[in-house]
Amino acid sequence: MAATLENISQLERRLNISLPSQEIDSEVQTRLKQLARNVKMHGFRPGKVPLKVVAQQYEDQVRREVLGDALQKSFGDAVRAQNLKVAGYPRFEPKGELGSVAQVEFSATFEIYPEVTASDMSKVVIKRPLTTVSEAEVDKTLEIMRKQRATYSTVTRPAALGDKVTIDFVGKTDGKEFEGGKGDDFALTLGEGRFLKDFEKEVVGLSAGASKVFEIRFPEDYHGKELAGKTATFDVKLKQVSGAQLPPVDADFAKALGVADGNLETMRKEVRENLEREVKRRISARVKDQIMQALIDTTKVDVPKSLVELEIERMQGAAQQDLEARGLKGQNMQLPRDLFEQQAQRRVTLGLILAEVVKTHALQAKPEQVRAMVEEQAQSYEQPEQVVKWYYQSPERLREIESMVVEENVVTWAQATAQVEDKATDFDELMGNSK
Numbered sequence: 001m002a003a004t005l006e007n008i009s010q011l012e013r014r015l016n017i018s019l020p021s022q023e024i025d026s027e028v029q030t031r032l033k034q035l036a037r038n039v040k041m042h043g044f045r046p047g048k049v050p051l052k053v054v055a056q057q058y059e060d061q062v063r064r065e066v067l068g069d070a071l072q073k074s075f076g077d078a079v080r081a082q083n084l085k086v087a088g089y090p091r092f093e094p095k096g097e098l099g100s101v102a103q104v105e106f107s108a109t110f111e112i113y114p115e116v117t118a119s120d121m122s123k124v125v126i127k128r129p130l131t132t133v134s135e136a137e138v139d140k141t142l143e144i145m146r147k148q149r150a151t152y153s154t155v156t157r158p159a160a161l162g163d164k165v166t167i168d169f170v171g172k173t174d175g176k177e178f179e180g181g182k183g184d185d186f187a188l189t190l191g192e193g194r195f196l197k198d199f200e201k202e203v204v205g206l207s208a209g210a211s212k213v214f215e216i217r218f219p220e221d222y223h224g225k226e227l228a229g230k231t232a233t234f235d236v237k238l239k240q241v242s243g244a245q246l247p248p249v250d251a252d253f254a255k256a257l258g259v260a261d262g263n264l265e266t267m268r269k270e271v272r273e274n275l276e277r278e279v280k281r282r283i284s285a286r287v288k289d290q291i292m293q294a295l296i297d298t299t300k301v302d303v304p305k306s307l308v309e310l311e312i313e314r315m316q317g318a319a320q321q322d323l324e325a326r327g328l329k330g331q332n333m334q335l336p337r338d339l340f341e342q343q344a345q346r347r348v349t350l351g352l353i354l355a356e357v358v359k360t361h362a363l364q365a366k367p368e369q370v371r372a373m374v375e376e377q378a379q380s381y382e383q384p385e386q387v388v389k390w391y392y393q394s395p396e397r398l399r400e401i402e403s404m405v406v407e408e409n410v411v412t413w414a415q416a417t418a419q420v421e422d423k424a425t426d427f428d429e430l431m432g433n434s435k
Helices: 021-038 051-082 135-148 197-203 251-256 264-297 305-328 341-360 367-378 384-392 395-417 427-431
Strands: 002-007 012-020 086-094 103-112 125-130 151-154 164-173 176-189 211-217 231-245 419-424
Touching (some): 002 051, 012 021, 021 103, 086 305, 103 305, 176 231, 197 211, 197 231, 251 264, 264 341, 264 395, 264 427, 367 384, 384 395
Parallel strands (some): 125 419
Antiparallel strands (some): 002 012, 012 103, 086 103, 151 231, 164 176, 164 231
16 A cells, blocks of 8 residues: 545545555455355355455446455554544545556545644633622512413403403505414513514503504514514404413412422522522623633634534534424425524634644543532432433443533633622623513
8 A cells, every 4th residue: 555645725624545455355265155055045055155256246336345345454554654633534536447457545634733823812801790689589570470470361451561462463564464464363562572662562551442544664674574674553452461460479489499397498499599590601602702802813723614614503402402302394494504503613613723732731621520510410300319310321422521510620720810890790691681
């Protein structure tokens, strides 16, 4: 076997491989003889099929297998000899005819992993949100929980925000009904945001039996492109108004939230602790997002196209499985690659940078760190010990935890290296609540 290497670009390489035809032919004959000992063919006893007959039926297949094995071995040997780190899969192509020649020649085109220099985070400024959970936040959360457990009964007054109404409606653009613009006995909770705010605003104040015709202009960025920027006329009839009755904050309410003895102080304490955990999680997520973006911004790296393609394929497959899990199986929806390209590029870039940072600063996940995170994940379940056992029964699940630990190690290292500034942040802004 002989192999020569060409540099095509910064990351792309071509390995030219020559294999002696005699060695290929010899291995083909050896495998055909082995096959003849066991092959079953009509008209012959097992092990008694003439080699010539076996060759007539199987030689092409066996030759492809031999060539494939020889190429993989030759490629692996050459890559190790050149000390190359291959990214993705090589593309093998024959050079010339594969007939009766002394040498069988192939080329293998592939990409290598880039050289990555670990980022300098010393000049990076990280804004860390600073938020406290007050009694007001506990009260707001309890109010949301009350609304989630509201019951409704028919009222005779005009509709107000928070009411559940039943309506018939017809929407038209340019005098014609549009798709999805008609509903009969449609239930709508005013203020939930299921419809455009301007639509709900027109319904507020109507009483049961009343009708109203009004115009609504759809936003330019409306998700239905055929309606974006257009003005529609709606004819609405309000059929019923139901007002909400919120449950009182009492022992029964506390029990409904999982406080066994119905103690209100215990309930407030648990709500506060849950909010504090969520605040901590969101602060960590924001800091992590800034650090990951800073790593990308401060590191120049050439990204192998093959790795991006593999990530796009992986993301397409995951998205397809998600669609099928949602009951869309059988629709054969091939999601376009450009839907995932930008995110795949980012993921691969970040993966290459993180790998170098972890190696340079020895930030690998330690067994005790993995165990601690597994136990932390398990605490939100009724039987934590069973969840811990479940994680340790699967190498794949443990690898996911290890990846999370490594990211935490990188975040900890980056915060110790970068300039971190605390920034007072409103609770609702941190939680993404609209005021």
